[in-house]
Amino acid sequence: MxxxxxxxxxxxxxxxxxxxxxxxxxxxxxxxxxxxxxxxxxxxxxxxxxxxxxxxxxxxxxxxxxxxxxxxxxxxxxxxxxxxxxxxxxxxxxxxxxxxxxxxxxxxxxxxxxxxxxxxxxxxxxxxxxxxxxxxxxxxxxxxxxxxxxxxxxxxxxxxxxxxxxxxxxxxxxxxxxxxxxxxxxxxxxxxxxxxxxxxxxxxxxxxxxxxxxxxxxxxxxxxxxxxxxxxxxxxxxxxxxxxxxxxxxxxxxxxxxRQGPYLGFGVAAHGYAYHSRSANIADLDAYLNAVDSCDARFFPPFPAAAETSMQPSQEEMRDEMIFGLRMLREGVDLARFEKRHGIKAESHFHSFIEKHSAGGRVTLSADRKLRLNPRYAFISNQIFIDLV
Ligand code: SF4
Known part of the structure; x- marks a missing residue:
């Protein structure tokens, strides 16, 4: 893909x-x-x-x-x-x-x-x-x-x-x-x-x-x-x-x-997400400078300033894709893309969430498999997303 x-x-x-x-x-x-x-x-x-x-x-x-x-x-x-x-x-x-x-x-x-x-x-x-x-x-x-x-x-x-x-x-x-x-x-x-x-x-x-x-x-x-x-x-x-x-x-x-696409973050406190891994750089300026300056260039350290890198469990990736995707009011979450990325049908995996919030008019699922948040609920979206956590 x-x-x-x-x-x-x-x-x-x-x-x-x-x-x-x-x-x-x-x-x-x-x-x-x-x-x-x-x-x-x-x-x-x-x-x-x-x-x-x-x-x-x-x-x-x-x-x-x-x-x-x-x-x-x-x-x-x-x-x-x-x-x-x-x-x-x-x-x-x-x-x-x-x-x-x-x-x-x-x-x-x-x-x-x-x-x-x-x-x-x-x-x-x-x-x-x-x-x-x-x-x-x-x-x-x-x-x-x-x-x-x-x-x-x-x-x-x-x-x-x-x-x-x-x-x-x-x-x-x-x-x-x-x-x-x-x-x-x-x-x-x-x-x-x-x-x-x-x-x-x-x-x-x-x-x-x-x-x-x-x-x-x-x-x-x-x-x-x-x-x-x-x-x-x-x-x-x-x-x-x-x-x-x-x-x-x-x-x-x-x-x-x-859309949870891959990105790299450079500089103090920057975050990245790629190949199912999240990284967070050192948040203190002097510590960041010292970490990068003291890196040994011969070993090409991949994340020279990372305070933390971790593989993201697939359950969390799927949840994040729903939460961040629903923020996009026009585009919504493309459930066909979701299935291609995770090998799982979101309609089944998040069945109770979709059913509950469709019934309440807070989300809509279109025939072309786009799940969207109703903009009238945008300001209180966190109260809806809590059901995905
Ligand atoms: S102090 Fe904060 S809000 Fe103000 S310009 Fe700098 S980063 Fe932006």
Whole structure:
């Protein structure tokens, strides 16, 4: 069975830390970026020498952190290492996450020139006050300018991330953020419900009574609003948190995860999944650098920075394929593909799940064997997926 591959590259540096963020990222990059990039390229080379994908790579994703704080020459160098070590498909999707404040005309042109063809902008809100409360270092004007620079440079695929439910956000604010986003005509939108994570500035503010966490009902209302708003605007709601202008602008890279296709992750805390095996890289930056630097190149260590690799039991693989597949609202889980991959009919294996949730109108099974989640239940999908665990 032919399966294209995907590569994820983690850039764990940001200029400042946002108030809600608990990602593996460092706001004190100092002079560690060049050393990190050397380690990253070494990890890419080692991995490619021992683990050769059968099929070409059709997506590369620079995520973070804030990959746009790298210079374009640095990004090009990592991309060249990838090109020298992996076979890329004819027209790979190459995405870079960017802070709108980092994207001027020169940067956008250079990124386009070196082969980046999709930008994922951390827009987050259409209100400066909200951006300030979030601890973002960009403004609404930066977003307008970044989109204009990216379009002028030739980018045809631009995605926005937006957050809903930030303390102090009213329904009107949320509607205005969505209107602001659509006024800039992006090709893709990812909408994330705020989640208050341990150890963040926001968690401390909530604990001290300086901010009020959104209730579950408020978050559900915001989501429902977006559902109707974007449907009326003609958007394609293809995954629980993702909408695209057309079927062609769905994120190829993210669909790789939801379809449980093979991918490799490079960099600190990056994850991979290939040949029934999951891997997770060391999550501490210094430990990651030391592990890759001290690897003996003569032995081509396949996962030089892995904290853990493990074969995934087939029961878990099948369960994950159902859970991640159901997230794709348009495509759903292709049960014919499932049968080819696992040698088992999902209709029999997950009979009670399909029967219970079909009867309740929460999932539908079509004549061509596609199992889909009803979008009206998308926001509470975890309560449905619990029956698969
Ligand atoms: S830019 Fe992203 S990764 Fe960096 S601190 Fe903000 S939310 Fe976290």
């Amino acid at each position: 032919k399966e294209p591959w995907s590569l994820y590259v983690h850039i764990p540096f940001c200029k400042t830390r946002c108030s809600y963020c608990d990602f593996v990222t460092s706001a004190e990059a100092g002079d560690r970026i060049p050393r990190y990039l050397r380690a990253l390229e070494r990890e890419i080379e080692f991995t490619a020498r021992s683990l050769v994908p059968r099929d070409p790579v059709h997506s590369v994703y620079f995520g973070g952190g804030t990959p746009s704080i790298l210079t374009q020459d640095q990004i090009e160098s990592v991309l060249n290492t990838i090109r020298a070590n992996f076979r890329l498909s004819g027209s790979p999707e190459i995405t870079l996450e960017a802070n709108p404040g980092d994207l001027g005309a020169d940067q956008a042109e250079r990124l386009n020139e070196i082969g980046v063809n999709r930008l994922s902008l951390g827009v987050q809100s259409g209100h400066d006050g909200e951006l300030w409360r979030m601890g973002r270092r960009h403004t609404v004007a930066d977003t307008v300018q970044a989109v204009s620079a990216a379009r002028a440079a030739g980018f045809k695929n631009i995605s926005f991330d937006l957050i809903f439910g930030y303390p102090g956000q009213s329904q009107k604010d949320w509607r205005e953020s969505l209107e602001f986003a659509l006024s800039l005509a992006p090709d893709h939108l990812s909408l994330y419900a705020l989640s208050i994570e341990d150890g963040t500035a926001l968690e401390r503010a909530v604990a001290a009574g300086n901010a009020v966490a959104p209730s579950g009902d408020e978050l559900a209302d915001r989501y429902e609003f977006a559902l109707d708003f974007l449907r009326d605007a003609g958007w394609n709601h293809y995954e629980i948190s993702n909408w695209s202008r057309t079927a062609e602008s769905e994120s190829r890279h993210n669909k790789q995860y939801w």
